[in-house]
Amino acid sequence: MRLGDNFSVVEEGLNGRTTDLDQTNRPGRNGKTYLAPCLASHDPIDTVVLILGTNDLRIEFHRSAQETANAIKNLVADIHQYTSKVLLVSPIHIDDHARDFELYAVGRYDATSAAKSRELADCIKSVAQELDCAFFDASTVAAPGNDGIHLDAAAHRALAEALEKLLV
Structure with a gap:
């Protein structure tokens, strides 16, 4: 473990998760309804790293960047019930010119x-x-792979290394 013995990382990523929006064809992806039980199950918590927002920008939701940030603000209020230490990470940019976009x-x-x-x-x-x-702005160290949305292995590595410096 690169962070050292004093760290225990609990990864709770889920493809398609939104900040607080329900998807009829993909149940269980609403971050707001998932967050409180998740935090309670891992309590005590020192720091929460939150990276959400890309899925809120799907065409079907008609959501602006500011509306997405407001939803993140509401999630932070929930997180603050468990810890005051929060690292908000803005997602990488969507690349609509990517090869397989x-x-x-x-x-x-x-x-x-x-x-x-x-x-x-x-x-x-x-x-x-x-x-x-x-x-932290993830787009300063990483970009999406060929699909224009998701991190590839090299981008995951670059983001992990950048976040490690902030957390240690």
């Missing part, structure tokens, strides 16, 4: 989603400042 994203993401993703970091950073949370 049209194949992967058809009907789910579009150029507007990509534009909103580029606005998200500033919105989340404002929430972090308002709520006294640490902040």
